[in-house]
Amino acid sequence: xxxxIASKSNRVIKAGIGYTVGNYLLKGINFLTVxxxxxxxxxxxxxxxSIYMTYDGIISVFIALALHSTLKNAKYxxxxxxxxxxxxxxxxxxxxxxSLLVIVxxxxxxxxxxxxxxxxxxxxxxxxxxxxxxxMIYNGKVSLSYRxxxxxxxxxxxxxxxxVLSLILMYTLFxxxxxxxRIIGSALPMVCIAIFIYASSFRKEKPRYNKAFWRFAVSYxxxxxxxxxxxxxxxxxxxxxxxxxxxxxQAGIYSLGVNIEELVKVTTTSLDTVWGPWFYEKMAAxxxxxxxxxxxxxAYGMFVLLGCLMIAGPEIILIMGxxxxxxxxxxxxxxxxxxxxxxxxxxxxxxxxxxxxTHMIALGTMGAAVLNIVLNYFxxxxxxxxxxxxxxxxxxxxxxxxxxxxxxRIAGKQMFNTNAILGFVAGxxxxxxxxxxxxxxxxxxxxxxxxxxxxxxxxxxxxxxPQVKAISKKGQAQ
Numbered sequence: 001x002x003x004x005i006a007s008k009s010n011r012v013i014k015a016g017i018g019y020t021v022g023n024y025l026l027k028g029i030n031f032l033t034v035x036x037x038x039x040x041x042x043x044x045x046x047x048x049x050s051i052y053m054t055y056d057g058i059i060s061v062f063i064a065l066a067l068h069s070t071l072k073n074a075k076y077x078x079x080x081x082x083x084x085x086x087x088x089x090x091x092x093x094x095x096x097x098x099s100l101l102v103i104v105x106x107x108x109x110x111x112x113x114x115x116x117x118x119x120x121x122x123x124x125x126x127x128x129x130x131x132x133x134x135x136m137i138y139n140g141k142v143s144l145s146y147r148x149x150x151x152x153x154x155x156x157x158x159x160x161x162x163x164v165l166s167l168i169l170m171y172t173l174f175x176x177x178x179x180x181x182r183i184i185g186s187a188l189p190m191v192c193i194a195i196f197i198y199a200s201s202f203r204k205e206k207p208r209y210n211k212a213f214w215r216f217a218v219s220y221x222x223x224x225x226x227x228x229x230x231x232x233x234x235x236x237x238x239x240x241x242x243x244x245x246x247x248x249x250q251a252g253i254y255s256l257g258v259n260i261e262e263l264v265k266v267t268t269t270s271l272d273t274v275w276g277p278w279f280y281e282k283m284a285a286x287x288x289x290x291x292x293x294x295x296x297x298x299a300y301g302m303f304v305l306l307g308c309l310m311i312a313g314p315e316i317i318l319i320m321g322x323x324x325x326x327x328x329x330x331x332x333x334x335x336x337x338x339x340x341x342x343x344x345x346x347x348x349x350x351x352x353x354x355x356x357x358t359h360m361i362a363l364g365t366m367g368a369a370v371l372n373i374v375l376n377y378f379x380x381x382x383x384x385x386x387x388x389x390x391x392x393x394x395x396x397x398x399x400x401x402x403x404x405x406x407x408x409r410i411a412g413k414q415m416f417n418t419n420a421i422l423g424f425v426a427g428x429x430x431x432x433x434x435x436x437x438x439x440x441x442x443x444x445x446x447x448x449x450x451x452x453x454x455x456x457x458x459x460x461x462x463x464x465x466p467q468v469k470a471i472s473k474k475g476q477a478q
């Protein structure tokens with residue numbers, strides 16, 4: 001029994017590392033190669049590509065129908081019929097994609113005017129969004145069995161083909177329209193991966209319409225679609241507003257800060273892939289004590305990571321962008337602060353997913369998205385594009401507070417350490433103020449940043465690690 005528990009713990013840790021690396025390769029390719037592409041592309045081209053990716057995120061929500069969110073519950077609901085369930089629901093995105101292709105091509109003029117994209121790019125966008133949707137579903141599937149190796153293989157293929165194909169296209173066919181080369185270079189590998197996922201899934205289990213499966217999937221996932229859409233608006237729509245209110249070059253500069261924020265979100269998303277199944281197991285076992293303790297350690301670890309990155313924000317911009325992008329240092333710090341609230345949301349939202357209260361998730365996210373749009377409209381026009389980073393920070397803070405309180409109401413008690421989380425929130429906001437205040441003073445930030453890191457490493461080693469070790473030994477003994 002003891003060896004079984006230890007083995008399971010090691011598998012969870014390995015899976016967490018594996019998904020983090022895989023997501024950096026798959027989702028992070030657009031961000032890991034930022035230093036290269038910001039030096040190849042103009043701020044206008046970079047802004048156009050970033051806005052294309054915003055549309056990609058929005059449309060993939062509609063194509064996916066949030067079906068990936070159903071997999072954890074479906075695994076418990078259907079057990080040995082899970083592969084049959086997965087094969088059946090994969091028919092749904094194909095139907096949605098076909099419908100959208102017909103509609104967009106019938107009314108291409110209207111969509112071109114609305115999105116400021118030509119017809120070819122519109123069709124590429126739909127196929128790219130479809131591929132993203134399928135990969136989200138695939139990621140959800142392999143995470144349930146901690147099969148991170150499969151995800152890593154696909155991630156590596158996408159990384160290499162994305163980078164190489166983009167560079168070839170940008171220096172050959174699209175030397176005068178480099179945003180186009182980047183778009184095709186990003187989309188084509190993803191589409192090929194999606195085709196491979198379909199072929200693999202349908203080979204194992206023939207796709208069949210199943211009314212019970214579809215009803216379960218759609219009834220669970222539909223309330224989450226507004227949530228997913230609102231998340232995209234929260235994280236990306238400010239770029240669209242900056243483009244229309246200020247200019248595409250400013251949208252490109254702001255996008256660099258957003259892309260660095262998104263790179264860090266890859267870490268939080270990857271860890272959530274492991275946190276989710278672990279949380280479900282502990283809830284099913286009634287082990288609320290472990291949830292409270294480990295969620296505190298989890299929040300502390302991300303506080304230290306993001307605190308260090310915020311202090312080093314201006315230097316990250318210096319490395320990631322050319323001289324024309326250096327104003328992004330004023331937005332990257334509050335945007336990284338936003339990421340902490342985005343991460344914190346995943347802790348209480350696990351309760352909402354566990355109890356299938358997905359309508360509450362959508363309600364909170366929609367409210368935060370509306371707040372963000374309203375604040376952006378007034379702040380950007382009054383204070384310039386950099387103000388969008390602070391309106392987004394306010395919106396994400398409200399977003400977390402709403403879900404934290406809703407989770408308490410659903411569970412009937414507070415499942416997390418509120419005092420500790422309030423302390424982390426106060427700390428991250430103070431680091432935000434400090435980093436902005438000393439944005440031009442490298443040596444002061446370096447000294448403070450190193451001190452902050454060393455102190456927290458000492459705390460982790462001398463206080464937190466012995467506690468985690470003691471809890472693990474207690475679990476093995478039982």
